[in-house]
Amino acid sequence: MTLLKRRKTLLGLALGSVAAAGVWLEPSWVQAQARETLTMGTSPDYPPYEYYDTSSGQEQIVGFDIDIANYIAEELGFNLRVVGMDFSGLIPALQANRVDFVMAGMTPTEERKQNVDFSDVYFVAQNTIIARAGSNLATPADLAGKRVGVQLGTIQEEEAKGYAEADPSIDVRSLNKIGEIIQEIKAGRLDAAIIEDTVAAGFAASNPDLEFNVIPEADPDAPRGSAIAFPKGSPRVADFNRVLAGMEASGKMDELILKWFGEDSPALAAE
């Protein structure tokens, strides 16, 4: 052994024993500070994907997307900060680099892809018509003459506008938050809304005066489901996709689907 090597070994041993004694050379607060913080934008009006939970006495954003984001941030060695805003403000926030990524049950459409980059799809959804119980609104044709609520800036807004083009008696109203839409239906100021299945199921379960029907798929190629959005050209997409694939392979994703969507989730049944 050369002298230099030996010295290194001795140094290694010395460091090892310092660590073993519980005294690490770099205090943990230095390490914590060295971790970069990623800021995630979301629209927390979308249970079980993301919503404000006040059960702890404090307002906290929780949900399926938040658990995935925390897992990815941890795997990649980042701290995570979650900021809530209106859904229609999310893409502008990415474009202005005010957030590093967005998770908001956001569907990767061709139109959005012109302005932002997307990860792989991590969860698939279908559209439904939600309405007061007994309304029996099951297809777009049933919406003739109805006031139909949609969330501003969503693919559901696009879809409803498409229906209204075909049948101008459909009165499409765009609101900022899903919760407002639900309240307007309950109050009778809207007749229906177009909302994704798992979200509609949650609202219908907690509001027995509401019912929902899945809309028969007209265009099987239409983009459905959720992906993570990034500013165009973001270097992080590949890393996020790698962790997402790992979550699928390890069963972590199924664990979170079960936690947030329950055993009846079509995503679990499909496997």
Ligand code: ARG
């Ligand atoms: N998946 C739909 C879209 O991308 C709706 C998402 C709404 N998300 C929300 N957090 N409110 O347009």
